[in-house]
Amino acid sequence: MRSEGLRWGYVWRVASRDLLSTLRDRRTITSTILIPLLLIPLFTLGLPLLLGRFIGGQAQERQKVGVVGTLPESLRAALTRDEKAPGGAVTRAGVDLVPVTDPRAAVQSGEVEAALRAPTPLPGRAGDGTGRLEVYAKLGNLRAQTGAFAKIESTVEAYNRQLAVERLGTLGLNAQTLTPVTLSPIDASPEQERRSGQLAFLIPLLMLNFILTGAMATALDATAGEKERGTLESLLVSPVRRSEVVAGKLLATTVTALTTACFSVLGFLLSGLVARAAVAQGETPAEVAQAFGGQLSLTPGGALALLATVISAALLISAVLIALSIYARSYKEAQTYVTPLSLLIVFPAVLLQFSDFLTLSTGIYAIPLFGSMVAILDTVRGNLTAGHALTAVGANLLGALLVGLLARRSFGREEVIFRN
Structure with missing residues (x-):
């Protein structure tokens, strides 16, 4: 491995080449922008409203x-x-x-x-x-x-x-x-935690799942797709170093993943605007949280922590996708490799609905990706500390570095590059 630093001009050329290839596919635009922008408000607003209407309809029928x-x-x-x-x-x-x-x-x-x-x-x-x-x-x-x-x-x-x-x-x-002592429950949760509602665990699930979906489109096309088309060899014999090729593809995949993440956050904020509009019409925040299943409201510090966590998670997911996809002989084979990754996100994210039973020590946040899910949930509820945020981000960055080095090693092995 050469000791010279990356030439960022070449890195950006590789990244822009892969991004243009991704943008030519309209299905990718749909999965990256439209689906998170539409489905997230549907889940956070439509599902609770539907359940509330169903249960309320049963009471009035x-x-x-x-x-x-x-x-x-x-x-x-x-x-x-x-x-x-x-x-x-x-x-x-x-x-x-x-x-x-x-x-x-x-x-x-x-x-x-x-x-x-x-x-x-x-x-x-x-x-x-x-x-x-x-x-x-x-x-x-x-x-x-x-x-x-x-x-x-x-x-x-x-x-x-x-x-x-x-x-x-x-x-x-x-x-x-019959009732000599009356019980008066008073919710002592912070205001932001009360507003987040019982469906707050869906936010890290949907956000990371959309990041994975957006990153897959570019990662698979930039590795296994290029192998299948025979264009990867021409890229590797160009003056661009292998490390710059890996960095460029990682940058392109991360940009696509972050684009999906940004529209996911936009979808949650759109849900919050609808909920705040309901408050303006005279409903209390508690009633709104109960009706809509919760609403996303972030402080500037919380928004910064959420952004850093999402970026680090997108970088790690992109590195894992590239490291796995480069081993595949074809685009279809690469899909079979990366499909189980969605289960690695869905199962832990679903368990977050039982997060109140977890002892959230620093070790939990040091687990790559899962620590990010817990950090996102804490951010939504307003409970995230700076130490836990830095731990989650650091774990993701360290994991991305290690997996990125593995991908760089794979790009340097002819038995991997010419497996097809």
């Missing part, structure tokens, strides 16, 4: 509930009664009770969404003893859990409390006897 035998009249009235807002709008609809003979078969056939059966008579007023009410429902079904079953469960709890309060009244006691 009347479901059929089968009944075997008879129920106390007061319990039947509570189950079928609609709850209305002061303006008259229905906030929670009741259920329609219909007689059935076989509650299990009625639920399984879809005739009713849930069914009630009382093996013993139920108390109709305080002092009538106790009873047992069986509820038949598809408990693994989200529609049933948020609809008929949830209404039955809450109504029976309120009915039990009503009978208990009546019983206490006969003894000269009031309802406060």
